[in-house]
Amino acid sequence: xxxxxxxxxxxxxxxxxxxxxxxxxxxxxxxxxxxxxxxxxxxxxxxxxxxxxxxxxxxxxxxxxxxxxxxxxxxxxxxxxxxxxxxxxxxxxxxxxxxxxxxxxxxxxxxxxxxxxxxxxxxxxxxxxxxxxxxxxxxxxxxxxxxxxxxxxxxxxxxxxxxxxxxxxxxxxxxxxxxxxxxxxxxxxxxxxxxxxxxxxxxxxxxxxxxxxxxxxxxxxxxxxxxxxxxxxxxxxxxxxxxxxxxxxxxxxxxxxxxxxxxxxxxxxxxxxxxxxxxxxxxxxxxxxxxxxxx
Amino acid sequence: xxxxxxxxxxxxxxxxxxxxxxxxxxxxxxxxxxxxxxxxxxxxxxxxxxxxxxxxxxxxxxxxxxxxxxxxxxxxxxxxxxxxxxxxxxxxxxxxxxxxxxxxxxxxxxxxxxxxxxxxxxxxxxxxxxxxxxxxxxxxxxxxxxxxxxxxxxxxxxxxxxxxxxxxxxxxxxxxxxxxxxxxxxxxxxxxxxxxxxxxxxxxxxxxxxxxxxxxxxxxxxxxxxxxxxxxxxxxxxxxxxxxxxxxxxxxxxxxxxxxxxxxxxxxxxxxxxxxxxxxxxxxxxxxxxxxxxxxxxxxxxxxxxxxx
Numbered sequence: 001x002x003x004x005x006x007x008x009x010x011x012x013x014x015x016x017x018x019x020x021x022x023x024x025x026x027x028x029x030x031x032x033x034x035x036x037x038x039x040x041x042x043x044x045x046x047x048x049x050x051x052x053x054x055x056x057x058x059x060x061x062x063x064x065x066x067x068x069x070x071x072x073x074x075x076x077x078x079x080x081x082x083x084x085x086x087x088x089x090x091x092x093x094x095x096x097x098x099x100x101x102x103x104x105x106x107x108x109x110x111x112x113x114x115x116x117x118x119x120x121x122x123x124x125x126x127x128x129x130x131x132x133x134x135x136x137x138x139x140x141x142x143x144x145x146x147x148x149x150x151x152x153x154x155x156x157x158x159x160x161x162x163x164x165x166x167x168x169x170x171x172x173x174x175x176x177x178x179x180x181x182x183x184x185x186x187x188x189x190x191x192x193x194x195x196x197x198x199x200x201x202x203x204x205x206x207x208x209x210x211x212x213x214x215x216x217x218x219x220x221x222x223x224x225x226x227x228x229x230x231x232x233x234x235x236x237x238x239x240x241x242x243x244x245x246x247x248x249x250x251x252x253x254x255x256x257x258x259x260x261x262x263x264x265x266x267x268x269x270x271x272x273x274x275x276x277x278x279x280x281x282x283x284x285x286x287x288x289x290x291x292x293x294x295x
Numbered sequence: 296x297x298x299x300x301x302x303x304x305x306x307x308x309x310x311x312x313x314x315x316x317x318x319x320x321x322x323x324x325x326x327x328x329x330x331x332x333x334x335x336x337x338x339x340x341x342x343x344x345x346x347x348x349x350x351x352x353x354x355x356x357x358x359x360x361x362x363x364x365x366x367x368x369x370x371x372x373x374x375x376x377x378x379x380x381x382x383x384x385x386x387x388x389x390x391x392x393x394x395x396x397x398x399x400x401x402x403x404x405x406x407x408x409x410x411x412x413x414x415x416x417x418x419x420x421x422x423x424x425x426x427x428x429x430x431x432x433x434x435x436x437x438x439x440x441x442x443x444x445x446x447x448x449x450x451x452x453x454x455x456x457x458x459x460x461x462x463x464x465x466x467x468x469x470x471x472x473x474x475x476x477x478x479x480x481x482x483x484x485x486x487x488x489x490x491x492x493x494x495x496x497x498x499x500x501x502x503x504x505x506x507x508x509x510x511x512x513x514x515x516x517x518x519x520x521x522x523x524x525x526x527x528x529x530x531x532x533x534x535x536x537x538x539x540x541x542x543x544x545x546x547x548x549x550x551x552x553x554x555x556x557x558x559x560x561x562x563x564x565x566x567x568x569x570x571x572x573x574x575x576x577x578x579x580x581x582x583x584x585x586x587x588x589x590x591x592x593x594x595x596x597x598x599x600x601x602x603x604x
Contacts, residue, residue, distance in 0.1 A: 133313030137576045138538030145572045148560040149325050232439050266440030274435035
């Protein structure tokens with residue numbers, strides 16, 4: 001079954017989609033994912049307190065503590081800020097960075113892959129060699145050195161992740177374009193006088209999109225981890241903006257006295273990445289059970 | 296064979312050349328690399344002097360040639376902050392990271408391969424249903440969270456293991472376990488896929504027909520044939536472990552290269568950061584090469600002419 005056909009089948013026959021092995025785990029995973037998205041969108045309404053509000057009296061309180069008529073459901077951090085509110089706002093940072101960096105790297109990577117696969121020749125050699133080289137540098141180190149040079153911050157974080165994570169899309173888009181380009185309908189539209197931009201956007205791209213969506217899903221989980229990891233190292237989202245990674249790096253310092261600070265954001269991170277991976281794996285099995293895009 | 300090896304070696308060298316080029320470009324992304332290297336609060340004269348000393352006032356192509364030439368002679372430069380050779384600073388921390396990564400690799404390979412075999416052989420049983428979620432958990436667990444949880448449990452609550460540092464021989468256990476998580480999941484997945492594929496082949500049926508028991512079939516025949524993807528993954532995982540060490544070392548205050556990289560960024564010691572990125576990438580590229588060569592040694596059927604087997 002072609003990838004496009006798989007999408008059609010999945011959309012038109014939901015019952016069969018659910019009968020796939022692993023589907024039982026996918027439904028809760030998709031719900032958890034949707035839950036995080038809702039929390040991130042509705043953060044100002046859901047957060048019980050201002051995530052930046054400090055209170056000297058309420059420093060390092062246990063989960064469930066009530067001080068001055070305010071209940072801190074997940075406890076407070078070293079500055080007396082409400083951990084629950086900070087985690088809720090942290091979901092925003094996490095999902096926004098991941099979404100924007102996947103959009104950036106996915107668009108750039110796909111464009112390069114399609115160009116390499118369609119035009120061949122020197123374009124192909126230059127782009128695919130660059131891919132090989134980019135994949136020879138461990139991604140986290142590439143991100144670290146780039147952040148170190150550009151400086152930390154929200155926008156730089158997205159630039160860095162976009163810049164370091166495009167090659168995987170390029171590989172998949174390239175391979176897919178190679179096989180689609182030999183199809184008769186591409187030759188037909190070329191003979192009908194269509195120019196490359198039209199052929200690439202109208203004919204090639206729609207036919208290679210399915211595996212790229214799978215890559216994007218799996219990359220999304222990775223981006224969430226990267227954002228948290230870089231923020232944990234102090235190279236990502238900068239205080240006072242709450243990010244799960246930076247909350248956890250504070251929590252690491254208070255691990256002996258205030259276990260909750262690192263534990264709860266870590267749990268959210270784990271649940272989010274787990275559900276993204278479950279959905280991504282399932283999409284991959286659905287589109288092409290034999291492929292191994294992750295490897 | 297020799298032609299193949301030379302071809303692959305040339306590819307590896309080209310990759311390394313590309314890595315150096317990318318690092319060179321990144322270091323100049325900020326516009327003026329001198330500003331990255333000067334201590335904060337330096338005067339304009341000091342900056343100009345340093346720019347001249349480091350040769351950043353020369354044409355970019357000359358700088359690039361000079362940079363490649365220095366790296367070709369394995370000269371990583373002198374740290375502007377500490378005023379000693381960068382390789383000395385890195386060499387001091389390197390053994391800690393290698394030790395941590397080796398222990399983590401051993402843990403990941405042994406448990407991962409065992410889990411992979413178990414879930415492949417006992418498909419559809421309770422064993423598979425219990426172990427697969429463990430694999431999935433390992434894959435989605437951020438190392439800095441599993442690290443902190445380990446510290447909470449074994450360091451704070453039980454008090455069995457030290458929560459940071461590398462003073463005792465058993466200090467390595469917690470960081471290694473935290474680091475091994477993701478690799479363990481990769482080993483398990485790859486082993487599982489490979490063993491399942493091998494088990495369905497005709498030779499397995501033939502061996503079984505001879506009356507050989509399940510254990511011998513799997514250990515003596517299937518595993519040997521499933522070894523190719525596993526060995527390749529092992530080589531790549533070493534590189535991933537080295538990269539993952541950056542975060543784990545920060546969690547456990549492990550005095551390795553990863554912690555050094557983070558400290559050097561904070562101390563604005565960019566030549567050290569650059570050296571670590573180049574070093575880990577060099578290890579990554581060489582291991583890729585080794586994996587390709589091992590392919591052909593393990594499986595003589597692989598044709599050695601042309602590109603990647």
